[in-house]
Amino acid sequence: MNEKTTIYDIAKRLNITAATVSRALNNSPKIKKSTRELVQETADLMNYKQNKLALALKSGRSNNIGIIVPRVDNNFFGTVIRGIEEELYPHGYHVIISQTHDDPKRENENLYALIDAQVDGILMSVTDVTDQNYDAFQNVLQKNVPLIFFDRTRHIDGVSSVTINDFKGGYLTTKHLINEGCRHIAHFSRDQSLDIFKNRFLGYKQALLDSGIPFKEEYVIPIKSSLESGKDAVDILLQLETPPDAIFSSSDFAALGAIQELKERNINIPNDFCVAGFSNEPFTKFMELSITSVDQSPLEMGKMAAKVFLEQISKTETIKIEKKVVLAPELHIRKSSTRTIF
Amino acid sequence: MNEKTTIYDIAKRLNITAATVSRALNNSPKIKKSTRELVQETADLMNYKQNKLALALKSGRSNNIGIIVPRVDNNFFGTVIRGIEEELYPHGYHVIISQTHDDPKRENENLYALIDAQVDGILMSVTDVTDQNYDAFQNVLQKNVPLIFFDRTRHIDGVSSVTINDFKGGYLTTKHLINEGCRHIAHFSRDQSLDIFKNRFLGYKQALLDSGIPFKEEYVIPIKSSLESGKDAVDILLQLETPPDAIFSSSDFAALGAIQELKERNINIPNDFCVAGFSNEPFTKFMELSITSVDQSPLEMGKMAAKVFLEQISKTETIKIEKKVVLAPELHIRKSSTRTIF
DNA sequence: CTGTTAGCGCCTTCAT
DNA sequence: ATGAAGGCGCTAACAG
Numbered sequence: 001m002n003e004k005t006t007i008y009d010i011a012k013r014l015n016i017t018a019a020t021v022s023r024a025l026n027n028s029p030k031i032k033k034s035t036r037e038l039v040q041e042t043a044d045l046m047n048y049k050q051n052k053l054a055l056a057l058k059s060g061r062s063n064n065i066g067i068i069v070p071r072v073d074n075n076f077f078g079t080v081i082r083g084i085e086e087e088l089y090p091h092g093y094h095v096i097i098s099q100t101h102d103d104p105k106r107e108n109e110n111l112y113a114l115i116d117a118q119v120d121g122i123l124m125s126v127t128d129v130t131d132q133n134y135d136a137f138q139n140v141l142q143k144n145v146p147l148i149f150f151d152r153t154r155h156i157d158g159v160s161s162v163t164i165n166d167f168k169g170g171y172l173t174t175k176h177l178i179n180e181g182c183r184h185i186a187h188f189s190r191d192q193s194l195d196i197f198k199n200r201f202l203g204y205k206q207a208l209l210d211s212g213i214p215f216k217e218e219y220v221i222p223i224k225s226s227l228e229s230g231k232d233a234v235d236i237l238l239q240l241e242t243p244p245d246a247i248f249s250s251s252d253f254a255a256l257g258a259i260q261e262l263k264e265r266n267i268n269i270p271n272d273f274c275v276a277g278f279s280n281e282p283f284t285k286f287m288e289l290s291i292t293s294v295d296q297s298p299l300e301m302g303k304m305a306a307k308v309f310l311e312q313i314s315k316t317e318t319i320k321i322e323k324k325v326v327l328a329p330e331l332h333i334r335k336s337s338t339r340t341i342f
Numbered sequence: 343m344n345e346k347t348t349i350y351d352i353a354k355r356l357n358i359t360a361a362t363v364s365r366a367l368n369n370s371p372k373i374k375k376s377t378r379e380l381v382q383e384t385a386d387l388m389n390y391k392q393n394k395l396a397l398a399l400k401s402g403r404s405n406n407i408g409i410i411v412p413r414v415d416n417n418f419f420g421t422v423i424r425g426i427e428e429e430l431y432p433h434g435y436h437v438i439i440s441q442t443h444d445d446p447k448r449e450n451e452n453l454y455a456l457i458d459a460q461v462d463g464i465l466m467s468v469t470d471v472t473d474q475n476y477d478a479f480q481n482v483l484q485k486n487v488p489l490i491f492f493d494r495t496r497h498i499d500g501v502s503s504v505t506i507n508d509f510k511g512g513y514l515t516t517k518h519l520i521n522e523g524c525r526h527i528a529h530f531s532r533d534q535s536l537d538i539f540k541n542r543f544l545g546y547k548q549a550l551l552d553s554g555i556p557f558k559e560e561y562v563i564p565i566k567s568s569l570e571s572g573k574d575a576v577d578i579l580l581q582l583e584t585p586p587d588a589i590f591s592s593s594d595f596a597a598l599g600a601i602q603e604l605k606e607r608n609i610n611i612p613n614d615f616c617v618a619g620f621s622n623e624p625f626t627k628f629m630e631l632s633i634t635s636v637d638q639s640p641l642e643m644g645k646m647a648a649k650v651f652l653e654q655i656s657k658t659e660t661i662k663i664e665k666k667v668v669l670a671p672e673l674h675i676r677k678s679s680t681r682t683i684f
Numbered sequence: 685c686t687g688t689t690a691g692c693g694c695c696t697t698c699a700t
Numbered sequence: 701a702t703g704a705a706g707g708c709g710c711t712a713a714c715a716g
Contacts, residue, residue, distance in 0.1 A: 004485065006709055017687050022711060030685055047481070053399045053460045054709035057692050062395060064406075064438070064459075072414070073421040073641075082415040085441055094438045094459055096406070099427055117406075117436055118395045139389070143346065256628060283625035286598060299415075348693055359703050364695060374701060396693035399708050 005046045013042055025050070056118065065309065066114035067097045068107065068124035075281055076298050077125065080150060083302020084123060091310065093120070104132040111136040121146040121309045126154050128191045146312040150305045151296070152194055160312065160323040162305045166196045169294040169329035170203025173248050173276045176331060178211050180339050182246035182274050186219040186237050188230065188254045200250050200278065219244055223254045230257025238265070245273055252277035252284050252293055259289065259336065274337040290334035297327050347388045355384060398460065407651065408456035409439045410449065410466035417623055418640050419467065422492060425644020426465060433652065435462070446474040453478040463488040463651045468496050470533045488654040492647045493638070494536055502654065502665040504647045508538045511636040511671035512545025515590050515618045518634070518673060520553050522681050524588035524616050528561040528579050530572065530596050542592050542620065561586055565596045572599025580607070587615055594619035594626050594635055601631065601678060616679040632676035639669050
């Protein structure tokens with residue numbers, strides 16, 4: 001019983017043919033009840049397990065979907081993956097994950113590797129280098145494999161996407177800071193070639209405009225998502241002729257770094273300086289001085305991406321639907337930007 | 343060029359046989375250089391991609407490995423998965439993940455589903471209900487699929503494991519608290535049926551013993567890994583006749599909850615009360631009052647688990663090696679338990 | 685209701 | 701150096 005048993009083994013044992021066994025196991029309507037039961041029993045007895053690989057080869061569907069993310073050890077992506085897995089699990093899909101570490105070369109390799117592995121779909125967040133791998137993306141589409149972007153997207157025809165309204169996220173946050181009385185609001189921005197970061201910036205800009213506050217180029221600091229980067233940015237900002245009195249950061253980590261640096265300089269938060277981040281990382285609400293941040297609904301984003309995939313796969317292959325789902329951002333106002341403290 | 347091209351398509355185009363194409367593509371030594379190049383060229387031209395499924399069916403190896411964890415949206419497991427993926431990527435393995443949410447039923451299903459999917463190995467952290475799914479585990483072993491536990495293990499013959507020395511982690515932490523002058527040290531413990539939690543507890547107990555401090559049963563509080571649970575536990579402890587002056591928590595989240603509750607009651611941390619956690623969650627070092635915690639080297643744990651798998655797979659099938667790798671815990675001493683503050 | 689046959693895409697003896 | 705044939709495990713069309 002060590003060897004894997006196949007339907008042929010069962011057939012031989014029962015002096016019937018493999019086709020019959022297959023039909024019995026698949027509950028084909030036109031099979032005698034007695035044989036169905038007999039087959040089922042001996043299958044159990046022989047510890048038979050269907051080889052999904054053979055099934056996949058035959059059917060052309062592997063029941064695997066591929067996920068590509070910059071990294072998996074990160075709350076946001078981890079939670080999206082969780083959402084995808086939970087949504088797809090009941091449908092019998094398995095989830096293959098691969099990481100790019102924001103290296104376009106890895107993105108390229110992963111794209112091809114997943115296609116080679118015959119995944120039934122690819123759900124991904126692109127790297128922050130967005131001008132590459134055109135051929136790899138086209139290859140996916142050409143193979144008729146549904147491709148769905150979540151969060152970080154690119155403009156490619158035929159690709160669906162699930163994002164939050166980053167513009168609104170930026171707008172709401174900036175408006176909130178203005179409401180708290182801030183008039184010199186800086187912005188930590190990440191690579192503008194990615195829509196999510198560009199839109200957060202545009203939302204920020206629009207909020208200033210709508211409130212009659214002049215936009216200053218010098219208040220926009222390019223950062224990476226790290227504490228260090230946030231500290232450095234504060235360093236730059238405080239040397240300006242008119243230093244800001246608030247920061248809207250596209251990264252929670254940079255926001256935290258900024259807070260640490262501001263405290264170091266004995267600047268009172270939130271009374272003299274407000275800070276808000278983006279992503280609603282767990283630590284933002286755990287801090288003694290909790291950090292205002294925009295929640296991106298990663299769980300829902302994952303579930304939605306999975307749903308879009310399921311929809312895509314069910315349609316007739318000829319119809320290429322390009323669905324764009326935009327979720328609402330949710331601003332969580334916390335101590336780091338609330339000037340009225342009780 | 344929309345359809346997937348197979349080696350037969352290439353063969354037909356070149357008026358040769360599929361076998362030759364296969365050999366050429368696989369760099370078989372006995373193939374004319376000219377034909378090899380010709381085949382290679384037209385393969386590229388026709389956008390040929392090898393169907394790994396067919397290969398898998400033929401070879402019996404899918405080049406997929408399965409990972410089963412309670413959940414993926416969690417720093418520890420996310421990082422372990424990252425380590426596994428990074429280690430296995432260069433070897434051409436893909437990583438399939440599935441979550442149990444600590445439901446033994448899900449664990450059971452996932453185990454069988456991964457075997458059905460013909461994974462070449464399973465790397466997992468078991469659920470906190472450890473008295474179940476015996477058949478499912480045996481099924482894996484019987485199918486000769488390497489099974490490797492990381493962090494949360496069970497006692498099953500033939501299964502390798504990668505863990506940290508939890509006993510030592512508990513011991514070091516407790517010793518540290520004693521060194522800080524604490525004499526009434528409580529312990530937040532999770533389900534003792536899991537070795538990791540039992541060992542942390544035993545390390546705690548041993549440290550007390552070695553320091554001549556009496557062990558008190560009432561100081562050991564069963565908790566869940568949540569802020570709420572930590573708060574509740576503090577509530578219980580402070581009602582004791584002799585309340586403790588320190589807590590060694592098996593969970594960072596419960597440790598944080600405890601700290602919040604203690605602060606609420608105006609108890610000075612660390613001067614009147616020390617707290618230490620376990621797992622070195624990112625937030626522990628971000629807090630204003632940073633939290634002492636034991637690092638479990640999740641990245642290395644993942645890489646090591648992957649290495650053990652690779653080793654296992656390379657050996658002759660008949661030899662069943664049962665390897666137990668134990669990594670060293672690393673105590674990160676921070677403000678929540680450091681009484682000498684500058 | 686069940687058997688026969690063929691094929692999914694690939695590799696691998698066995699010939700030639 | 702290449703062709704022919706068979707098989708990995710399963711399903712589905714075609715018979716009967």
